[in-house]
Amino acid sequence: MGHHILLLGGTTDARALAAALAQTTHRVVLSLAGRTRAPMAQPVPTRIGGFGGAEGLARTLRTEGFDLLIDATHPFATRISDNAAKAARDTGIPAFALRRPPWERQAGDLWTCVPSIGAAVAALGERPQRILLAIGRQEAARFEAAPQHAYLVRSVDPVTPPLTLPDVRYILATGPFGEAEEHALLVEHRIDRIVAKNSGGSATYGKIAAARALQIPVLLVERSSGAALPAVGTVEAALARIDHELAPGRKRGV
Template sequence: MSHHILILGGTTEARVLAGALATTAHDVVLSLAGRTSAPMAQPVPTRIGGFGGAEGLARTLRAENFDLLIDATHPFATRISNNAAKAALETGIPAFALRRPPWERQPGDLWTCVESMNAAVAALGKTPRRVLLAIGRQEAALFEASPQHAYLVRSVDPVDPPLTLPDVRYILATGPFGETEEHALLVEHGIDCIVAKNSGGSATYGKIAAARALKIPVILVERSSEAALPTVGTVEEALARIDHVLAPGRKRGV
């Protein structure tokens, strides 16, 4: 039986899940926020842009007769995740989140874990350091509060406007990033500290492994512990949950 499924995407897991569902009878739409100027090709029809908050998402779910909502956005995309939970509650449409587990500290990791990006800025301290900012571009401007450091900023799209810092360089790159190339990058630029989000998954873990090998400290912004929706951790678990939620005769609801 065919069902209409909306995936809120922007992650590798969302693309892989959409690809798996593309071979089924389900009618799948993948929604992207549109924050990346040149998004990757996707295996199912896509829509670009926001919905207009939880109410707008709820209207879309009703108007287009979706049977299931899957939040497969980035672990730090808390606003859309909260909107997804509110829209699912308002409409009664089943919903769950696909969220890769966070990284766990390993022997040799020199982590300072903080709760926010502002706390990460403070954790850099007063002594000048050579910092790799591997946080994307949206919050990079917060580090203008600590201009004593030299920054190497890596993002998919350019930081706009450029940062008003005395020593800042930019790298435009799209993952995945392997440990070998990350090791070379850290050595080449003399990086002595990394600021990153605890995004989980393998695509960007290379910098964490390389930092461990080079004994470079990492300031790691932890994700919120609150789960807006029931959550699975892998694409395989997501496919099993889809089969369960959309099983014939099952009533609406999570």
């Protein structure tokens, strides 16, 4: 019988890792925050909803006898990542993050990098522009502070309540998004600027590549510099790290 692993998910990488672990003898539970109304089917047993902060997560790790904690949440889900790090410290249970590397600027990219969504709102400026807002729905309301722009908001689930903006349209869609379709979207809606998070990975890179080809500026919100847990960048590296952490005789905390 394998070990008991708690996988904090909600990303493409988490699903891929869960699928790989489903082929092993490990007992895996995939935890989803529950923000997506209709999450896709998962290859391992799942739980939906929060734990009640770091203390609740630590309690779950102890009472349910988990041997390893893996944080494969979105790179911008800093609260749960901080809670995971604290719970791992408090319980002594080994933990690491699966965190895809951020995108790197390439020749031709017209990026303005900002540290936060608030900074992105301010950086849009006063001149009216047509904006593709590709940051998800959680923080879309922050852009009500810049009502002079026309917004095309793309998210997996509807933005609720709807934004109180004079010119806003919505697209409900789930990635991956290829470069060709992103190119067509940007041209069709005559987008002047993109606001996005530096999520990394290939699933949503299409808009970055299309923007480069069309010479459309991108306001890119960078990740927090703090690393809550030691991290690996690929599913293959995560599987190797799991073998390392759960190797027989390896000393673990109490």
